[in-house]
Structures are given as C-alpha cells and as structure tokens.
C-alpha cells in the first residue's frame with residue numbers, strides 16, 4: 001500500500017493546462033485570472049465581493065488591519081485552530097483571548113464566549129474570530145446576535161469549510177463566507193485544503209468599504225482610483241499643462257497614491273488559474289468527502305473505543321474527519337508503521353510557548369485540552385480510494401479489537 005496522508009491535493013490535466021495557458025499569457029503577477037477567480041469564488045460562497053491574496057494567513061492579517069485591530073484591542077477565538085487564526089490579532093498589537101470549545105461540535109462554544117463578555121464591562125472586547133473547524137460551519141446567526149449585543153465585529157475563519165453551511169432559524173442554508181453575518185471571512189488554498197493553488201487565500205465580504213480598503217492593503221496601500229486621491233491635481237500634474245487626448249483623466253497616467261501602510265499580499269495569475277480550475281471541481285470533491293465521512297462514521301459508530309467523532313452533520317465540509325480515542329499515541333504510531341499518516345488537529349493554541357508567555361496555562365480550556373488528548377484526524381481527501389479507506393478502517397479496528 002502506498003503511503004496514505006491525512007490530506008492531499010488533486011491536480012488534473014485540466015488544472016495543468018490552465019496554468020500553462022496563463023504562463024504563456026502576458027501576466028505572471030496579478031492579471032485577468034485574479035478577477036475571474038474572485039468573481040467565481042464570490043458566487044460559489046454567495047458573497048458580494050472576494051479578494052484573492054497570497055495565502056490564508058495574509059487574508060487574516062489584512063482582515064485584522066481592515067477591521068481596525070489596534071494595540072490593546074481584545075479579540076476572542078478558539079484554541080482548537082491553526083495558530084494563524086489567533087496570530088493575526090497579534091500582528092496588529094491586539095490581545096488574543098481564548099474561549100473554550102463545545103465538546104460535541106469541537107467549535108468555539110457560544111456559552112463560553114457569552115460568559116467572557118458578561119464578565120467585563122461592555123466595550124472590553126472588540127471582535128471575535130470563529131473558526132469552521134474541520135469543515136463544520138459555526139452557527140453565525142447566533143454569533144451575530146451576541147456580537148451585536150456587545151458591539152463586536154466578526155471575522156469568520158472558513159479555511160476548512162468552502163462549500164459548507166449551517167441551517168439558520170428560518171430553515172435556510174447559510175454558506176460559509178457568504179457575508180450575511182460576519183463582516184469578513186477568509187479561505188486558504190494550501191494543498192491540504194479543499195481547493196489548492198500552491199499557496200493562496202481569499203477574503204469574502206458584502207461590505208463595499210472594507211472591499212476597497214482590502215484592495216489597497218493588498219498592494220502596499222496604493223490606489224489608482226482617482227475618486228480617492230487626496231493630493232491636489234496640481235501636485236499630481238506638476239506645472240505642465242499638456243494633456244493627451246487618449247487619456248481621459250485630468251490626472252497623469254502614472255499617478256497613484258500610497259495612502260495606507262499596506263503589504264504585497266498579491267496572488268499570481270497562474271495560481272489564480274489553478275484555483276479557478278480547481279474551484280470547478282469543488283462540489284464533486286465535497287460529495288466525495290461526505291461519502292468518506294459517512295463510511296468512517298458507520299464503521300466506528302458503537303465501537304467501545306470511540307469517545308467521539310466528527311459524525312454525519314448536514315453542511316459539514318469535512319476538511320478533516322476526527323475521531324476521539326484512548327491510547328491516541330499508540331494508534332498514531334501503529335498507523336505510521338502501516339504507512340498511514342494520520343495527523344493531530346490541533347495542539348491547543350493557548351498552550352503554545354508563544355501564548356503561554358501571556359499567562360495562558362494548562363487547565364484554562366478544559367474541553368479543548370481534553371479533546372487534544374484524544375483526537376486524531378483520519379485520511380480525508382477526494383482521491384482516497386475505497387480500498388485505501390477500508391485499509392485505514394481495518395487497521396484501526398485491528399489495533400483496538402485485535
């Protein structure tokens with residue numbers, strides 16, 4: 001049996017052709033494929049705007065800048081996530097406050113968030129970053145209500161959940177990143193995620209002002225939109241009064257302004273071409289992920305060694321399939337011997353040495369810490385074959401049941 005990783009990309013001949021065509025075009029960095037990818041992605045998740053960026057971490061950083069995180073701000077997130085969900089707050093000098101998870105869903109527990117908010121005067125916290133961990137969509141309708149009560153913004157980390165959704169109080173599907181409940185959402189196109197572009201990320205929003213700000217921040221804080229220019233026309237033109245009939249602006253064609261301290265977080269056109277080509281197959285991949293999840297669920301349901309599992313949940317995008325078990329290290333090593341490379345998601349972020357320096361310690365997040373002791377993510381990707389999945393399942397059953 002070939003090595004079986006926990007996740008992997010799937011590159012087709014069409015994907016390769018799409019990249020090759022773009023490499024032969026006039027654009028290597030941002031070109032026409034960027035806008036095409038953005039428009040297709042916005043329509044996929046149901047948001048008004050999408051902004052392609054160099055990776056998911058850059059997307060988080062730009063979101064924190066655009067929403068205005070500043071030194072001293074307090075922002076709430078979950079400890080069971082990739083560190084970047086929290087780090088974006090630190091990039092802007094803000095303070096990360098962790099709230100414990102719900103042991104059933106593995107998502108940040110709205111009750112623990114409410115408790116935090118009620119324990120301090122209003123205005124103590126500025127925002128919350130819920131994470132659709134493993135692909136399970138956070139109930140953002142409930143979080144929006146809570147956020148409005150306490151005057152908070154929401155940045156949704158949907159890196160695990162493109163195509164995922166929750167059912168709102170009216171019975172409607174609400175897709176992750178659709179911009180209805182959170183000001184901003186982010187996605188990643190790292191190869192283990194649903195859609196791969198090498199490195200890559202996307203921000204979605206329904207807010208035009210945030211959209212314009214993000215476009216600027218993505219490229220050094222520079223704008224070429226003359227309706228936004230702050231310097232005088234006279235300054236821009238110099239003393240020269242010559243104008244060109246073919247250039248229908250009073251501003252010279254070279255003129256641009258750097259108005260904010262931005263970054264170079266652009267995606268290349270050939271990465272956008274790859275992402276766009278992959279996006280066309282996203283729904284197919286999602287269907288396959290759900291099949292795999294169902295098969296794991298049925299194989300493990302009722303087994304005495306199972307303490308919990310991702311289960312079969314409507315709207316779950318199944319970036320990961322997690323089971324909770326005793327003797328996790330034993331199983332992990334046993335699987336490795338059989339060439340199955342399961343993974344642990346995640347070591348609680350509050351217990352990383354970097355975050356311990358702010359006073360976080362063991363015992364602070366009992367549910368997250370208990371979850372971490374037992375969790376293991378099983379191979380989950382669309383090209384996992386039935387035979388491979390059966391091998392994974394049988395190897396786990398034989399480890400526990402002999």
Ligand SMILES: *Cc1c(COP(=O)(O)O)cnc(C)c1O
Nearest residue numbers: 055056057082084085159188190
């Ligand atoms: C992958 C991931 C990120 C970061 O994305 P990159 O593209 O790797 O920078 C952020 N948050 C979560 C939950 C992720 O899984």
